[in-house]
Amino acid sequence: MTLQEYIASIQDKSVAIVGIGVSNTPLIELLARSGIRVTACDRKSREALGSEAERLEALGVSLKLGDGYLKDLTQDIIFRTPGLRQDVPELLAAVDRGSVITSEMEVFFQVAPCTLIAVTGSDGKTTTTTLIAEFLKAAGKTVHVGGNIGHPLLCEAGEMAPEDYAVLELSSFQLMTMTRSPHISVITNLAPNHLDVHRDMAEYISAKENIFTHQTPEDIAVFNADNAITAEQSARAVGRMRLFSRQSEPEEGVFLRGDAIISRKNGAEREVMKTGDILIPGIHNVENYMAAISAVDGLVSDEDMRHVARTFAGVEHRIELVRTLRGARYYNDSIGTSPSRTIAGLRSFPEKVILIAGGYDKHIPFDVLGPEIVDHVKLLILCGATADKIRACVESAPNYQGQPEMMTIPDFKSAVETASQRAGEGDVVLLSPACAAFDQFKNFMERGKVFKQLVEELK
Template identity: 65%
Template structure:
């Protein structure tokens, strides 16, 4: 195993390397390899016309491009970097491995060569906000911090400039974790619920991937778990290092909990209040949990006063219950990140009043049964669009207490149509929220593009 990035790059010279996926996470990797004198074949299922000038730029640096539907055919390279969106057991990768290829990824190599402390966050909901809170708290405490993984930018090209005293804060998806053979120094699992079952073969496989964030820790590692989640609470017995639990419902013997309107920390030495809930700017109980997870991970690394000062002014991450605009007494929120029922439920529970909800999108084969009762309780009008609109409607109509006169449901063929209908129905004092409970891929490249489309419509209202 290489000890530095330079050692690793030197080990690749003279070998044939393939990088699958020419996207946000792999383009900097491709350029770094090429500039290090390594022979690279960049593979992507998209056609050349989809890359604008990017294809020509990579070719000018020396890359060989393999584009189109047959981009995986004949893989026989010495080392193959897998994009997180590609399952490791596709036939082409299995065949390449049987021929002797080493299958890896940008994130796996990062963990091999990273010279500093690593903190990583995974979960079904709250990953990005928790990762951001952790990173920003460390920065506010004067630490040198690198943020990446599933958010920000890939960190492997930055490794050469990292020092042992720095801290790398990472958000890790189940797809990145599936083949990981190393775990971070501090691992955080916010929660787990059915998600990405359009890609994972089963819920069991999804959970197994998430557990990779801690299964390779040593005795000195720290695992932060949500004690209120039926899945994550059971991981404590499998941990190889220390475990800290956080809970809104109970008071762990050692961990983080809510008492007397504040978030408390209890450890071997004492217990103390760290952050009063009334001073958290972000709305919603799920954001209380995000702060609890961050506080559990950073106890002893960040002073309590830094936490208090930050929480009072941090307004959140874009596309996560983001207040877009208030117009004629109506508040419009962008929660496009909500690509699962559990995420939308958290968003709905963030408001005291019933909301006008815009939902629906790409079908990840997740059941919507749990969403139905929450919509009945928290929504005054439902506007559906996308592939999953009929499934969400059916779940709501099956829910106990549903009455058509109390909760009108409308379906629209276009995203714009659903948004505009919700806007037209809203009256002063109402909340309109885009919280789809589904992925965006039926109509958008990602949740960010979907959120941007929503915001454009809202900003265009007169």
Template identity: 65%
Template sequence: MQMTLKEYLAGLKGKTVAVIGIGVSNTPLIKMLLRAGIRVTACDKNRREDFGGLAEELESLGAGLRLGPDYLKGLDQDVIFRTPGLRPDVPELLSAQAKGSMITSEMEAFFQVCPCHTIGVTGSDGKTTTTTIIASLLKAAGYHTFVGGNIGRPLLADADGMEPDDWAVLELSSFQLMTMDLSPEIAVVTNLAPNHLDMHTSMEEYTAAKKNIFLHQGTADRAVFNYDNEITREFLEETPGRAVSFSLKQELPQGVYGKDGAIWVANDRGRRSVLPLDGILLPGEHNVENYMAAIAAVDGMVPDEVIRKFAAEFGGVEHRIELVRTRNGVRYYNDSIASSPSRTIAGLRSFPDKVILIAGGYDKHIPFDVLGPEVVTHVKHLVLTGATADKISAAVRECAEYRGEPSISQYEDFSAAVMAAHGMAQPGDVVLFSPACASFDQFKNFAQRGEAFKKIIYEL
């Protein structure tokens, strides 16, 4: 029988607890544990001065702090909450585990105590948009809905306020899923492509982590997979629950697919057209796929007319092909979320004409060879910046389709790159900031990077 949050916290009384990472998700966790009278050591690689008044606030609540480069030394607490960005096999965690420490995470604890229905969304691209669409559709249909995981707010502290008929919709990263042994009732995998290979030892490990979103389901649960993606199509044979596919390329005997300018659903109740493609406000085929994944997840719970009304009005999520401004006939789009080549390719394919592309960033050690031909096809000027500029330039110049176009320029300074793209633009052009890389060479995260781009464009 599933325990309640109060029972879970009661089980921690008298134990020592460490929370690794004092960030957006773990700060509420730390405060909740302290309010419950649990001894907590909060650990973070950042120094005290990086936290402003938060360090003093946590200490005033009773937390012990271990900050700076040695934050992982001497871990021996009874229970250790791992931040998703820390691999579970770092020597310090393995040593603590060998001594008897239990390693867990805020998300793993939430699955242990969540009293309501759950939908989990993962994939290399499209997670946030698909999660947002699913949660919004459920809300529009009248369900009390919570959104968490990689977006929204940490949900563990909210668990006692959830009712059995509510829905928790969770965006789940590979890092959160690596050690999960519980799966949501409805699992959605949007797609899979090489990503985060700076953190994962191999594509095989990355894929194995993603599988945890459905491997622990029951036979009555539902798993939604992209049939057009070679990797996720293979998951159909592995799911213990009911597998549902979606495809933009072919009609499916069972599942969600595109046909005759619309999204269709085929199931035991027959076939029906749910959503016309020209009724989707968001641009790009990848967003059609996001809607297909969402429709497969909520089929039977959200009326088709609710889906159509929402699709006609939903303008998208910030930093995802976000129209920042139109100036002198030039449209500037912020796609800072594009931290992989596949994501940038989807962005490029969203526009009918060639664009001016700004790309480059932190090196996650993933190949850019697939990006080269797409740049040749969809880009008139390529402006590169960041640690991967040389690699992306080489991928374009060395691809068989390259005949000297697009023009390629490189800038060390991010602002200089944006201004260069602006200087190249003529009325009717699109300037697309879609980096194909993570942000960590110059920015804290993709959101800060996107805000920096938007600030420059607003100030033109």
């Protein structure tokens, strides 16, 4: 089915789109201009939407705003925003009345004419997705990047060609209701995350599995052999299974031997690149490269992949060097929204760092973070809602002997200024909060941008 065929098939239907944001606004406009009756629903007030409300109404869109935005939905089709669970009472009631619940990404999987490559996991999704896209671009392919990064792709599906590639980063929220899987799937790793939204870890893992559950035997599924959860999942792969590993040498996949990244396929192996070819720091980025290589092996030449490795400077907010001031380096790792992400960031530096951590409480355990902070941090500056929880995890770590020094500074600006006052020649100041940003910021991107601005303003 093409995008135009899908639009034609719902021409006589009423449609509700939940969430007037970046991902859904192009869809609202497309359907409205196609003559479909569209109701846009959002918790924001009309005042908060500002001129956007008038612009959408001028297109013929009905608006349902404020606290009751989900009440009494009767439309034939309801597009769910990824952050909204499909089993909230209002959506369940709509289903009982005959509504069909879907999402922008689910429909994109129905209508996309090209090869779909998708990445999920707890950590490394964005970098791995970006690397796959950069590899394919280096090989001269036409690439469309979307999902959690890039921009919404559904509205562009009609312009895509069969020989193109769509490379997607998918969250557990997007995957929860997916009934189709990509041609090539990658799971970077899995660890506790988003337990403020998912009922439990089992539901979180189950959502992630939709990235490979609906594949065909001709498709490819890439798993992390070093992660207990993804290693177990690999045994249930429907498509052709590939593993990547730093700790072992799988029969089919990509692995590390000394400083060489090796690919093994059908019993034959070759060296793809050296770890020294990789410009961005951290052993976790070596893992991201191995995951990306596993996904495109056979589609991209080794030389093209080495070229990307030597020139790719990384993704914003991921161990991003902001500034060197008085001999101290400042790094923005605001993507560190979970303990495992922050652990990866800490392990990227040979020296002990000054760490700024803390943020919104996603109700995930910090136990594993404590020993790593003791091993890798010389001064811990805590702010945000989880400050006390992180302090407790450090103090209860088996290797804790009164170090590192810990300070709680609720104000983010003051936390950055304190780190600067304490940083000397050769020090590393690292923002890697181990938490989401919602207690003080709209998202981790805003937090990272504020951090960078504060660092640039330091005198």
